[in-house]
Amino acid sequence: MLSIVEAVLGGAVRSSTAVLFAALGELIAERAGVVNLGTEGCMLTGALGAFAVTAATGNPYLGALAGGGCGALLAAVHAYVAVVRGANQLATGMAVTILGLGVTSFWGRSFVSTQIQGMEPINLPVLSSMPLLGPILFQHDPLTYLSMLLAPVIWLFLARTRWGLALRATGERQEVVYSVGYSPTMIRFAAVVAGGFLAGLGGAQLAVAYTLNWVENMTQGRGYVAVAMVIFASWNPLMAVAGSYLFGGALSLQLALQAQGVGVSPFLMSAVPYLVTLGVLIVVGRRRRQAMPDELRAVFEGSRG
């Protein structure tokens, strides 16, 4: 029994990593006042980029870096069109996702049955031999550890550094940021690209550490879940960890139940994590309006692109 719990929860952590990366990336962009619905596309390009480079070089770490780069590149398209040219963010983001899906489907075909040597899980010394917590938290691939570290790092960046403060201010009142000598456009551009890098890293984890293969549209809407997670997390990176693990937990439980042969259609079962996400959003609702960056209001109300 215990080993099942360990397996399900450990699986939850591993399967959350991709969403967590993407959610943290989206969070950075939204704190700067930009919604990037292209996150899904960034994850996909990241996954393919990582897979292709790993297949070519045999080095999954190089692959992960390439995946982040691909995500950043696609996010730069969003940043240019939505931030620099001022087009509608929501429409641009959707277009970017569709672009990412199209591009990866096209170039990904040749990789469909390719085998790669992905990232091996690393058991952290001492920590991994703790009862229960060890197998759940400390027997994972390096990218998963990185995602765990990243959340508090981003929290610190936002709360304690000058650029974090400027980024948050850009998401609240860009004219204030401008008046104290920063360029809100530059800050937003950088935030979106950095967010895209993280989304790409998320996709990379999926491809070269978690599933170790390439399938068309393999992110299956995780990018959108990430966008929802940011709202669930009230734009707080630490809360994003909780949200992502909840999603991953549902995913992992669903897989475990399928493996046990529960008599429910696998198609219905795989909808469960998304239902959990919806449920969480309903419960959280608009609990704290103060948490939402002010500039995002303009995006949703359509008074700004």
Added chain:
Amino acid sequence: MVVTDSGATGGDQGSLPVPLLEARGVTIRFGDLVANQDVDFSIYPGEIHAILGENGAGKSTILKSLFGVYHPQAGSFFKEGHPIRIHSPADARSLGMGMVFQDLRLVPAFTVLENIALANSRNASLDLGRLRGRITALAERYHLTVDPDVPVWQLDLAGRQRVEIVKVLLTGANIILLDEPTSVLALSEVDAFLAMLRRLRDEGHAIVMVTHKMREVLACAGRVTVMRAGRVVHTTNSLEGLNEDELVRLMIGDWAPTGITGRPAVTRAGEPVLRVDNLSVKDDKGRLILSEVNLTLEAGEIIGVAGISGNGQRELAEALLGLRPLSAGRIIAHDETLSGAPAAAFLNAGIASIPQNPREEGVVPGLTVLEHFAYDGLPRREHRMQVDWAALSADFAAAPAVDELNVPEPGRVAATLSGGNVQRMMVARALARRPRVMVASYPTQGLDIATTQRLMALLLGLRGHGCGVLLFSEDLSELYQVADVLVVVTHGRMLGPFDPVKIPAYDVAGLMVAGDGYRSNRLGHPLEVPA
């Protein structure tokens, strides 16, 4: 004169040294509208330079172009005689400038400390502890009350103005541009502020201040530039021998200070239109800020509410509009208990308001003036389920307050209006509702002198028509000019009512500061505070 004795820089170039900063021939157009036409303007070290002019004269525009926010179509800038380019506030800051904007530049969701850190941090990591110390020290030195750890959205307008002042001072700027920095500060605070400006001037800072208050100009300015319709019409290098009336005449030409002569007779006098029973309200932090407030406002009565801002004025005004829940007590209008009802019930009971912070509490930047009047102010006009804009335009043009206050054309977009013109729009809109109760918070903020006088006359007109007016103001002379009754909010209580004819302004100011423990020196015994 200030300018000549600070002539450390090139004293032999004629009577004046080289200006620290100079704008020559600046022209700024917004579409067809010329906001600045061929403006020359200069600032010397160690001087306080006041800019005067009516609403929309172009004062904010020239300041913003010096600070790099607007880019002139023509003209050039010089620093100490050398041509410079100012493309952005970043350039302006590196040239040593700091600016307090008329509509302020603060992030409401941030604390005071974070807002100040945003403008002041040069290192990668924020040293908030040290900055907090610097804020407290500076605030103490210049007698400004600021709490570094309060979120800005919880502050009223005066509190925000103080934060802006501290923020700019801490940047260490030596050219300080101030756009109506005192528009909502109480008199005692203004005096401390002016003392601070004089001190900064003596330390060698160059200060530019836009203001509508001649008293402030006379109290500290060394030079004055007067603008009218986008042009500089006058620059004096000395204020010697100038008095208030002469300054105003420079500003608007022929000026007959009409004053308020007599009070129109009141219809339906004595009938109570609004009653407040034992009311208590909390502020945004959940602290009880006012309690046991009792007040009866009669038709044809103006009650002036005096007090230093932050003593519950904002909370009381919001409660009277149904925007803030009461902790205790009742609000009754015309025998109808309103407290607990939705805000719409307050509106339907004929309560109108001039908000304290119009930009945040009433203005939709992207809408036109007429659209602002359509969603509130003018009666609804519909024709086959569509807004009847033609009828609305006619109503707008026919509204007396629109004409009297010279509200900008109905098609202008609110975001493009000058600060005073936004205020004119908000005031005229509240008046157009023909309210039975008017809750007016700092209604004259940002208005030029002539418009302030016209507004005071309009308030008296409302009174004549049997409207009850609750006038919140930081300016005692304004209150004494029109109020029938005075109350003072201070230390969590509302004191009064007092008869303005009997209580000297001196004692009201004492009550504002010290609360009901105040003892009048002159009288030698506690003031009578009627229950």
